[in-house]
Amino acid sequence: MLKIFNTFSKKKEVFKPINKNQVNIYVCGVTVYDFCHIGHGRTFITFDMIIRYLQCIGFNVKYVRNITDIDDKIILKALQKKTDINILTNFMINEMHKDFNALKIAIPDQEPRVTDYMDNIINVIRQLIKNQHAYVNKYGDVLFSIKNCNDYGVLSRQSLNALASKSHVLSGSIKECSLDFVLWKNAKKNEPFWNSPWGNGRPGWHIECTTMNDIFFNNLIDIHGGGTDLLFPHHENERAQSICLNNQSIVKYWMHIGMIIKNNHKMSKSLGNIDLLRDVLKKYDSEVLRYFFLSTHYRHPLYYCRNYLHKSYMSLKYLYRSLYNTNPLRNCDEGMDFEMDFYQAMNDDFNTPKVFSVFFQIAKKINFFKKKDLLKANKLAFRLQSLGNYLGLFLQNPEDFLKQTSILHISTSEKIDNLIEKRNMARKLKLWKEADDIRNKLASLNIIIEDLPDKTIWHKK
Secondary structure, eight states: OOEEEETTTTEEEEOOOSBTTEEEEEEOOOBTTSOOBHHHHHHHHHHHHHHHHHHHTTOEEEEEEOBBOOOHHHHHHHHHHTOOHHHHHHHHHHHHHHHHHHTTOOOOSBOOBGGGGHHHHHHHHHHHHHTTSEEEOTTSOEEEOOTTOTTTTTTTTOOHHHHHHTOOOOTTOSOSSTTOEEEEEEOOTTOOOBOOTTOSEEEOSHHHHHHHHHHHHTTEEEEEEEEGGGIIIIIHHHHHHHHHHHSOOEEEEEEEEOOEEETTEEOOTTTTOOOBHHHHHTTSOHHHHHHHHHTSOTTSOEEOOHHHHHHHHHHHHHHHHHHTTOOOOOOSSTTHHHHHHHHHHHHBTOOHHHHHHHHHHHHHHHHHHTTTOHHHHHHHHHHHHHHHHTTTOSOSOHHHHHTOOSSOOHHHHHHHHHHHHHHHHHHHTTOHHHHHHHHHHHHHTTEEEEEOSSOEEEEEO
């Protein structure tokens, strides 16, 4: 029985979707003004894992992940780059897809761009004004009014009075209340704009997701997620809008992914301490990065440094090493106790660190039976491989993975292949000293070779 920690209730709850076999998932996507960093990677690999598992246990999943392609940061970046906003956002969306494809993240069922739904956003704002939950200020901006939203702050566990006391409405302010937030911004000179009943402008950030949920799910969402940095104000404001729009907001489970910590600080673009996904993927296999993200429970902070990435590589290498020289054999009996442990861990709020401990137990058994009972080893190898596949791991041929170093350059691999080819030619010509010299040279590079009847294979020591 799957249990999920619900941010709203602050406890684990038995997972029961609104419709019996259908799960609706909405995850706040990327604001496309720059390349994706590893914080994006952690969030979207986590939800990729969640979706894979839900499908594994028999659910149909509808997954929507939006794209914010109009925003203050995007406008500023376009001005800095002296380029058209559409050129910038189209380029960044294409690069985002390259990064996510490299990480083998499943494509959402829908990936709506904000600028394609302006009419829908305007209609939602019009309805909020009609319901007296929004107003137009003297500058032509439309703001959401929280005065009639009694449980504002409940999701993020903040008191409305405490929030209001932290700031006051100044004379000449654009707001009636300090906590009111913008739904529609009046266009400034030389900024992109769309026509609306309130003049030329563009939407605020929070109204985007409320609109997308209304369009794609009719506000009936099983899992709504994102990073912990979105909890307040974004998700709090989004929830308030949805309630005031429909007199209800059915999000059964709010899920939030822990932040990434680098050098004792939260990783963020504003602090300038980010690592881009594309840069990390030049040095580490995508499965290493996936393993690293899933090695810490998704709700906890993840401490990041290259040393931790290398440890993840070494752990994954051990697991792949156990699969090496096996012929995974589908079976119904061998390793079923491990499979039960796997499901028990995953059903406990997707406890992937515990799952990894199960993987290591299976790997240890495989290595033991490789020497005593190859049939049993092959059956266990199938168990390890199939369970790993549910998380997006062990998708490669073990031989190919083991040829990698933690920082693999193609030229290194080609050099090793060339040396092996020369050694095989020397052996064919019975030039044994030359063949031994090449083997020793490979050994100095920490390369182990194995001569099979039809080929020579290699892997890192």
